[in-house]
Amino acid sequence: MKNQKMYEPDDKMISLIRDNYNLLQSLGSFGISLGFGDKTVSQVCEEQHVDTYTFLAVVNFTINGYRDFDDATRLSMPTLLQYLKASHDYFIGFQLPFIRKELVDALDDKDNLARLILKLYDEYARSITAHMKYEEKNVYPYVEALLQGKPVTDFEIDMYSKHHGQESSKLRELKSIIIKYLPSDGLHNNQLSATLYDIYNNEEWLSLHAQVEDEIFIPTVRRLEQKLKQSDVTAKISNMIGKNVDGTEALGEREKDVIVALVQGMTNKEIADHLCISVNTVITHRRNIARKLQIHSPAGLTIYAIVNNLVDISSVKL
Numbered sequence: 183m184k185n186q187k188m189y190e191p192d193d194k195m196i197s198l199i200r201d202n203y204n205l206l207q208s209l210g211s212f213g214i215s216l217g218f219g220d221k222t223v224s225q226v227c228e229e230q231h232v233d234t235y236t237f238l239a240v241v242n243f244t245i246n247g248y249r250d251f252d253d254a255t256r257l258s259m260p261t262l263l264q265y266l267k268a269s270h271d272y273f274i275g276f277q278l279p280f281i282r283k284e285l286v287d288a289l290d291d292k293d294n295l296a297r298l299i300l301k302l303y304d305e306y307a308r309s310i311t312a313h314m315k316y317e318e319k320n321v322y323p324y325v326e327a328l329l330q331g332k333p334v335t336d337f338e339i340d341m342y343s344k345h346h347g348q349e350s351s352k353l354r355e356l357k358s359i360i361i362k363y364l365p366s367d368g369l370h371n372n373q374l375s376a377t378l379y380d381i382y383n384n385e386e387w388l389s390l391h392a393q394v395e396d397e398i399f400i401p402t403v404r405r406l407e408q409k410l411k412q413s414d415v416t417a418k419i420s421n422m423i424g425k426n427v428d429g430t431e432a433l434g435e436r437e438k439d440v441i442v443a444l445v446q447g448m449t450n451k452e453i454a455d456h457l458c459i460s461v462n463t464v465i466t467h468r469r470n471i472a473r474k475l476q477i478h479s480p481a482g483l484t485i486y487a488i489v490n491n492l493v494d495i496s497s498v499k500l
Contacts, residue, residue, distance in 0.1 A: 191224035233258035288373035
């Protein structure tokens with residue numbers, strides 16, 4: 183049963199552990215060491231260089247399923263990356279080998295069904311490891327590039343999220359066989375029961391890990407992507423606007439007249455009538471304007487016209 187308390191920065195860190203001992207592994211993933219005495223969550227996080235808001239967002243989500251963060255923009259991507267990477271290291275480097283050793287100790291390696299159980303476990307471990315290694319090779323470097331303001335054109339987080347899911351079918355099969363297989367002698371029965379208990383705990387941990395990725399990490403990456411795209415568009419427009427100053431081919435007076443007319447919402451025919459020229463000439467002017475300015479959208483031309491004092495902003499319908 184979940185603890186419904188929502189933990190806050192002023193709560194004692196020891197209270198979190200007393201109430202939820204399964205947070206011990208999460209502390210390690212955040213890089214938080216034990217020995218913090220009676221210090222508060224914020225004090226411990228600040229001393230150990232962990233973003234308090236992000237730490238509590240993950241803790242309250244994994245304990246209570248709490249998703250409604252006060253301000254999701256405050257979530258620290260570096261802290262999330264540290265947490266997820268360390269979680270992978272724990273799972274691949276410790277938890278998977280630990281459970282395999284438990285299975286080896288509890289099973290008779292001369293028994294065909296025992297060998298099948300180990301084979302199924304090894305297949306499960308390989309699939310989980312491959313999934314986590316994919317994230318480390320592709321997803322995390324992509325996010326780090328976003329943090330540095332470097333767009334990656336051949337990848338986006340939704341490409342990953344569509345294929346993201348737990349490798350749980352092999353584990354379900356493994357648990358089913360173990361439950362049906364429990365040997366009759368007391369020693370092996372106890373060993374295998376204890377191993378099965380650890381597998382169930384592991385499955386719960388992995389499910390929460392996947393939920394943190396789906397509900398916190400991936401949406402935060404999407405916000406980073408959107409922010410970078412907006413910055414890129416702004417930079418491109420600024421670059422377009424500044425090209426005339428840098429000595430590129432200047433607009434003719436008639437081309438400026440065409441821009442003003444376009445900003446005012448006139449069609450090609452209306453511009454032709456207004457300037458007493460043919461429609462074909464209007465089209466030629468528009469083609470030349472696009473070539474010189476590298477601006478093709480009405481919004482971009484409007485910005486250009488305002489910045490270069492071709493029109494007054496008060497006369498533009500925004």
